[in-house]
Amino acid sequence: MxxxxxxxxxxxxxxxxxxxxxxxxxxxxxxxxxxAFFIFWEFAGRQGNELFMSYPSAIMVAxxxxxxxxxxxxxxxxxxxxxAIGMAISIVGGIAFGVIMARIWLFEYIIDPYVNALYAIPRxxxxxxxxxxxxxGLGGKTTIIVSIAIFPIIINTYAGMKDVRGSLLEIGQVFGxxxxxxxxxxxxPYAIPFIMAGIRLAVGLGIIGMVVAELFTAVxxxxxxxxxxxxxxxxxxxxxxxxxxxxxxxxxxxxVQFLEYRLSRWRVLERExxxx
Amino acid sequence: xxxxxxxxxxxxxxxxxxxxxxxxETETSEADESGMMTALDDVSLExxxxxxxxxxxxxxxxxxxxxxxxxxxLEADSGEILIGGIPVREPRKDACMVFQDFGLLPWRTVLDNxxxxxxxxxxxxxxxxxxxxxxxxxxxxxxxxxxFPHELSGGMxxxxxxxxxxxxxxxxxxxxxxxxxxxxxxxxxxQEDFLEIWQNLKTTVLFVTHSIxxxxxxxxxxxxxxxxxxKIKRIIESPVAGDRMGxxxxxxxxxxxxxxxxxxxxxxxx
Numbered sequence: 010m011x012x013x014x015x016x017x018x019x020x021x022x023x024x025x026x027x028x029x030x031x032x033x034x035x036x037x038x039x040x041x042x043x044x045a046f047f048i049f050w051e052f053a054g055r056q057g058n059e060l061f062m063s064y065p066s067a068i069m070v071a072x073x074x075x076x077x078x079x080x081x082x083x084x085x086x087x088x089x090x091x092x093a094i095g096m097a098i099s100i101v102g103g104i105a106f107g108v109i110m111a112r113i114w115l116f117e118y119i120i121d122p123y124v125n126a127l128y129a130i131p132r133x134x135x136x137x138x139x140x141x142x143x144x145x146g147l148g149g150k151t152t153i154i155v156s157i158a159i160f161p162i163i164i165n166t167y168a169g170m171k172d173v174r175g176s177l178l179e180i181g182q183v184f185g186x187x188x189x190x191x192x193x194x195x196x197x198p199y200a201i202p203f204i205m206a207g208i209r210l211a212v213g214l215g216i217i218g219m220v221v222a223e224l225f226t227a228v229x230x231x232x233x234x235x236x237x238x239x240x241x242x243x244x245x246x247x248x249x250x251x252x253x254x255x256x257x258x259x260x261x262x263x264x265v266q267f268l269e270y271r272l273s274r275w276r277v278l279e280r281e282x283x284x285x
Numbered sequence: 286x287x288x289x290x291x292x293x294x295x296x297x298x299x300x301x302x303x304x305x306x307x308x309x310e311t312e313t314s315e316a317d318e319s320g321m322m323t324a325l326d327d328v329s330l331e332x333x334x335x336x337x338x339x340x341x342x343x344x345x346x347x348x349x350x351x352x353x354x355x356x357x358x359l360e361a362d363s364g365e366i367l368i369g370g371i372p373v374r375e376p377r378k379d380a381c382m383v384f385q386d387f388g389l390l391p392w393r394t395v396l397d398n399x400x401x402x403x404x405x406x407x408x409x410x411x412x413x414x415x416x417x418x419x420x421x422x423x424x425x426x427x428x429x430x431x432x433f434p435h436e437l438s439g440g441m442x443x444x445x446x447x448x449x450x451x452x453x454x455x456x457x458x459x460x461x462x463x464x465x466x467x468x469x470x471x472x473x474x475x476q477e478d479f480l481e482i483w484q485n486l487k488t489t490v491l492f493v494t495h496s497i498x499x500x501x502x503x504x505x506x507x508x509x510x511x512x513x514x515x516k517i518k519r520i521i522e523s524p525v526a527g528d529r530m531g532x533x534x535x536x537x538x539x540x541x542x543x544x545x546x547x548x549x550x551x552x553x554x555x
Contacts, residue, residue, distance in 0.1 A: 180390065183356055183382045185375075185400045194404070198392050275392040279435045 034255035088230030095154025107166025154218035161210035169203025297332035302364035336539035339500035347515025379452035424495035
């Protein structure tokens with residue numbers, strides 16, 4: 010505002026520095042907000058009925074107890090086995106599927122409607138069918154996880170391979186690269202940021218799949234603990250597997266995000282540069 | 286490689302090349318009834334071994350089309366292009382290209398970009414990195430091996446492009462407006478630096494540009510194209526051909542008159 014005179018500017022500067030101080034420190038705001046939330050929960054929770062709502066200190070005690078019992082670790086491992094297998098199949102299979110879809114037009118034309126249809130319907134609707142076919146054990150659980158987690162990987166791999174600019178492919182052609190060399194040295198490296206983003210999305214979905222599988226099939230793992238404690242009205246214990254699942258999700262996603270950043274740095278920097 | 290090139294001292298011969306493209310009717314009025322537009326109409330020329338030849342003309346005159354055909358990226362509708370006496374059917378490994386937009390792979394470092402052609406050839410990592418040292422020095426990129434393209438200025442990126450094209454010791458360099466995307470100062474600096482490299486290597490160069498000054502300053506001969514359909518209007522010997530280095534060629538009176546002549550020629554085209 011060019012018409013503003015000097016004194017007004019000085020007056021206006023006072024509150025601006027206050028808000029600027031907090032604006033520049035998002036973590037400070039977050040810590041204050043989270044602390045306030047926990048304090049409120051602690052006091053409000055103690056007033057209510059313990060059968061329906063627990064509170065932080067009780068949850069921490071419950072976590073300690075079921076950790077010492079070994080229940081928590083056992084459930085965690087029981088959950089991780091199908092999760093790890095399911096994610097491995099989703100990553101390898103999703104990339105392979107996406108690559109084949111992008112490379113072989115006949116396959117793309119035939120498969121495309123099924124991928125889109127399966128992607129569009131809520132995959133949870135398939136869980137009863139999957140348990141009928143694949144059973145209630147490890148096979149059924151892994152299938153449920155794959156059925157949910159594989160789609161973002163297929164779709165992102167496909168999108169990344171289709172997105173390669175003609176001018177990049179031409180570099181390969183001009184220097185006499187074979188089809189195979191163009192694929193491994195140009196198309197695939199170009200698609201890696203897309204694939205990594207797909208994997209990051211798949212991790213979140215895979216955790217949902219893991220818990221869902223444990224609720225609907227043989228009741229085991231972290232999801233099984235949730236069912237068991239809810240049925241027993243042990244609300245304090247009920248929160249423990251929920252929190253563990255949340256922490257697991259955050260840690261794995263962070264790890265994938267770190268890998269994604271490392272492998273896609275060129276893309277981020279290139280975008281920043283063209284934006285300048 | 287130099288044996289094939291030795292034939293009659295002619296590196297590239299373009300023989301009666303015709304190229305037509307299909308266009309949408311609304312796109313241009315130059316299309317004929319069948320919706321075809323003639324980009325190159327019966328073009329013939331020869332590039333001598335060791336010569337630096339420029340293709341000059343307004344945009345759309347087909348000069349880039351001709352270069353892309355020499356690179357084996359496009360096929361002529363009739364006529365043929367011979368490199369070292371052999372008709373071009375696909376990209377040749379000994380005819381390397383320098384791109385207008387630099388054509389670097391953004392996820393590769395400078396070193397890995399330069400080594401790309403030898404990687405395609407299956408040369409071992411140690412060997413190709415050894416070879417690269419010489420060309421890193423030649424284009425002045427020593428110390429930038431680990432940088433990514435987006436960390437470099439346009440001029441530096443094109444130095445990478447030039448070093449990469451030289452890695453195979455090609456018999457022919459195909460340059461598609463290589464300095465067109467650079468600002469005026471960087472452009473002149475790169476012209477000068479590239480000339481110095483060229484005078485040491487004496488590689489044959491086919492150079493596309495739309496800048497009259499650039500064509501006269503860098504090349505031995507300038508092929509002036511007409512507007513669509515692309516035909517050769519005239520071939521001019523650069524008056525400063527023997528004396529390009531170290532002096533300010535642009536103020537040379539013969540340079541000035543040659544420039545005026547070409548400008549008049551291109552103007553009469555409109």
